Amino acid sequence: MRETWRWFGEFDPLSLSEVAQTGAAGIVSALHAVPYGDLWTSEAIVRRRAEIEAAGFTWDVVESLPVHGDIKRGTGPLSRHFDTYRASLANLAQAGVKTVCYNFMPILDWTRTDLSLPVPRGGTCLHFSTSRMAAFEIHMLGREAAHDTYDPEAIRAGDMWFQDSTEATRDALLHAIMAGLPGAVDRFDVAGLKDALDRYEGLSHDDLRANLKRFLEEVIPTASALGIHMCIHPDDPPRDILGLPRIVSTEEDIRWIMQAVDDPANGLTLCTGSLGANPRNDLPSIARSFGHRTHFAHLRNVIKEQDGSFTESAHLAGDIDLVAVIDELLEAEANRDTNIPFRADHGHALLSDIGQTFQPGYTLIGRLRGLAELRGVIAALS
Template sequence: MRETWRWFGEYDPITLAEVAQTGARGIVSALHAVPYGEVWPQAAIAARKAEIEAAGFTWDVVESLPVHEDIKRGTGDLRRLFANYRASLASLAREGIKTVCYNFMPILDWTRTDLAAPAPGGGTCLTFSAAKMAAFEIHMLGRESAHDDYHPDAIHKGAQWYQDSREADRKALLHAVMSGLPGAVETYDIQGLLTALETYRDLSHDDLRANLARFLHEVVPTAAELGVNLCIHPDDPPRDILGLPRIVSTETDIRWIMQAADDPANGLTLCTGSLGSRPKNHLPAIARAFGARIHFAHLRNVTKRIDGSFSESAHLDGDVDLVAVIDALLETEASRGADLPFRADHGHALLTDTERSFQPGYTLVGRLRGLAELRGVVAAMTERRRNDQSRRKNGSSPSL
């Protein structure tokens, strides 16, 4: 498995020289300054690639080549948007960048209510409080229908939180939720968010699925011709939120997407944290079921609570059996003869992380800890597989 590191280019306070000290070999990046829906200029791609290579890395994965909101809504000049997306894929392919991660979540890329919640043992982590999110939707946005979307305990505790909160608390909650906007360069106030949500009014799950299917039919053939692997990122969290439908949340959703354009170029980014925050998702089983179509992996962990809340845990803690997931991914690598790129996704804010700025979740020390832990698991599982193969050749039983 190939170790990579997400780097936000000119928007990232962490330098490539610092990333080099983590041991990662590849970079996951994007042209974040290009407006959504516009063609990525060949020269800009080449310049970013040259910058990455000059620091001793390869540019292994694009995360993300964004999907314009009009494509998700099925509105606007779709012909131009599809053509631009295909043109960007072609420019990336000419530079030798063949793995492209994207998502199909309306408006928000991810949603958290706390960006610096206390973590066990010290440091801070990203957290989703169902109670605070219920308070945000019901009491701050005035979405009465959101009562149907939350556990009764979350609704009750959310009402109490709102009653006890001050203006500063509500601003902090709005800031946390808005940090999940793509790139988080521009954010909404309450009225702005309500206006954005209105553009999705009456859009159903079936509507969003149909719009995704149209996107796949428009771009997957081009990706296949170019030798580019597209890999959709799961919803985060994997549930409807803010009245917006989510359609990449379960094993059933993923299977539908893979069948909607049944081509290896239409693949999956296996994000164990996103899928892992839904109680019924079994990540090792999902990793095995879609191994042939997993082109990229985000490895992190979460600790869930019964009301729908979850916290991002240390990578080898939490509810997801990452050892079993990695075992499944190594099996996939062996069967495909591929070197699967992965990254330690998110990380606690630890030690000197608290003294510097960083993109939410994208710390230096915290991700370094996560990468080191995952590196150890990969090394141990790889060695076990070698030993098992040797035993089989010698007629012995494999290790348990």
């Protein structure tokens, strides 16, 4: 497996010279300043690649080449969006960048309710609380329908939290949830989020699946011809939120996607933390079933709670048997004669991470610890 490190370019407080000290060989990056739906030009791609290579790395994975919201909703100038996406893929292939991660989650790329939950022995982590999410949806957004999507106990706990909340704690919850918006997008206030949600009103799981299938049919043949591996990222968290459907949350969802356009270019980003937050998912089994279509891996761990809440744990300390998952991926590599790029996904804020302005989860010391632990597992299994 090939060690990589996610780097946010001009939006990252870490320099590539600092990243080099982690030992990672490849970089996972994107053109984060380009608005969704705009063309990734050859010139911009080559500049980013040259910047990465000048620091002694290769640009191994694009994360992400975003899918415009119109495509997810199935509205707007779809032909233009598909043409632009295919042209961006062609420009990436010309520059030799041939693994592309993307997601199909409406509005939010990921969702947490707490960005700095204290952990034992010091440091902080990311956390998702179903009760606080229920409180946000029911009390702050006024979504009465949310009563049907949360466990009654989580709703009661959310009611109590909201009754005791202050303007500051409610603002902190909104800030944490809005952190999951794509990097260069302005953060919404409550009214802005309601407006964004209104644009998805009535979108069902079947609708979103149909729109994903159309995207795959439009894009995968081009990717295949260019030698590009597309790899969809699972939902994070793997459940419906804000009244928005989620369709990449289970092993059954992944199987449907792989069969929708049955081409090796239509692949998976195996994110153990996202899939692992769903108690139905057996991560070693998923790695075994889809190792032949896994083109990229995010390795992290979570501790789940009975009500669906979860806490991001140290990489080898959670509910997921990452050793077994890595063993399956190494077997898949051997069968495919390839190296699957992976990155230590997220990390606790530890030591000098505290107080720094990293993207949530993308700390230096926490990820370095995770990478070292995963490196040891891979060395032992190999």
